[in-house]
Every structure is written in structure tokens, then in C-alpha cells.
């Protein structure tokens with residue numbers, strides 16, 4: 371349980387779901403973890419921090435809206451000041467808005483893209499600058515989605531943002547390789563978290579979703595966190611520019627008739 375011993379990790383959007391599981395697993399593996407939460411989510415965040423800190427008492431909270439550069443730069447500076455460096459940055463924070471394409475407003479589009487794509491840009495840029503300045507490499511992990519690749523009607527902004535994350539990650543993998551900063555995506559399929567609450571609470575919608583998944587069930591946040599541990603650890607030294615699907619085979623589900 372020491373695969374990340376004494377590494378310093380930041381996880382964005384870590385007060386719930388996948389981010390909370392990743393932060394908890396990282397702490398279990400010996401990392402010092404900065405648990406990011408967005409302004410206004412302090413209640414969820416208290417519970418998440420307590421859980422993470424129960425595995426590694428050095429865990430700390432960092433408030434920031436990832437779609438605001440000044441928040442993000444303050445957050446990265448706080449982490450570096452507290453722990454002396456940043457080794458691992460997980461870009462997990464994300465939102466989705468369901469709306470038919472013909473009805474999507476500028477405001478809805480901009481909100482989704484600001485958190486999911488601009489947020490990944492500004493967080494990974496600030497993190498990479500800190501990693502490169504210190505030397506010694508680092509790990510950038512993006513939580514994209516199977517919708518970096520698979521269309522999802524009525525979620526056009528979400529799909530466009532996740533497709534953008536995929537392309538950005540591949541570019542960064544090339545630009546940051548000389549600095550030994552590994553860049554990879556994890557693309558979850560249907561995972562049981564608050565983002566899917568409405569589907570999980572509707573038995574018919576849940577069954578419809580499950581019928582598309584070869585593995586026959588939703589995934590768990592812990593199953594995504596297991597892959598994040600690998601990508602954050604020294605074991606993934608030669609892995610960069612890749613997407614890891616954690617989707618029970620969903621992306622392979624091609625119906626021919």
C-alpha cells in the first residue's frame with residue numbers, strides 16, 4: 371500500500387464521486403493529498419477531507435473554482451508552499467448539462483467548456499509549470515470520458531469539452547515528454563456517482579444504461595481510482611499520451627443491426 375509514498379498529489383473536484391475516491395486511494399498509497407473543492411461545496415468537502423485524512427493525516431483542503439485562473443494559480447501555490455513540490459495532478463472536476471443541440475444557450479455552452487476544458491488547461495498548465503520549475507518530472511492525469519470519443523446526443527458541450535481534453539492531453543504528452551511529465555487520460559464509462567443521480571434513481575433509465583454495458587453493471591469510483599494509482603505511480607514511467615477506458619466494455623459496444 372505504498373505505491374505513492376511521499377508523493378504530493380492534487381485532485382480537483384475531490385469532494386464527491388470519482389475525485390473523492392482517487393484522493394482517498396492516493397492517501398492510502400502514502401501520498402500527501404491536496405483535496406480541491408469548489409467554492410460553495412464546503413459541506414461535502416468536510417466529509418471528503420476527513421475520509422482522505424483518515425489514511426494520511428497530511429491531507430489538506432484547497433478551495434478553487436477550476437474555471438478561474440486566479441483561483442487555480444493560488445491553489446497550486448498553496449500546495450507547493452505546504453508540501454514543497456507537486457508530483458501528481460489529477461484534473462477531475464467536471465460538469466454536464468443536458469440540452470438538445472437546437473436549444474443550447476451560450477451560457478450553458480460556456481459553463482461546461484469553462485470547467486471541463488479551460489479548467490483542465492489552466493490547472494495542468496499551472497501544475498506543469500511548477501513541475502518543470504522544480505525538475506524531476508511529474509504526472510498529469512485527466513478524467514475525460516468515453517464521450518471523448520462516443521457521441522452522446524443532448525450533451526454536445528460535454529462531448530466537445532471531453533474531446534478537447536483528449537486532444538490537449540495528447541499534445542501535452544509530446545510537449546512535456548522532455549521534462550518527464552507523463553500525461554494520460556482515464557475515460558470512465560457509466561460510473562455510479564452524483565453526476566448520474568437522475569439515471570440511478572430511475573429504474574427504467576438505469577436498466578437502459580446497463581443494457582448497453584457488456585459487463586452488465588455501472589462501474590464504481592474505486593474502479594476508476596485503481597487506474598489512477600497506476601498512472602500516478604512510478605510503474606507508469608513509459609506510459610504517456612494514452613487513454614485508459616474504465617467502462618466495462620462500453621466503447622466496444624458496436625451494434626451492427
Ligand code: NAD
Pocket residue numbers: 382383384385386387388389406407408411434435436437462463464465485513514515516557558559560561562563564565566
Ligand atoms: P461528481 O459530480 O460527483 O464530481 C464532479 C466534481 O467536480 C464535484 O465534486 C464538483 O464539486 C466538482 N466541480 C464542478 N465544478 C467545479 C469547479 N468549477 N471547480 C472545482 N470543482 C468543480 O461526478 P463524478 O462522476 O465523480 O465526475 C468526476 C469526473 O468524471 C468529471 O470530469 C466527469 O465528467 C467524469 N466522468 C464521470 C462519469 C460517470 O459516469 N460518473 C463518466 C465519465 C466521465
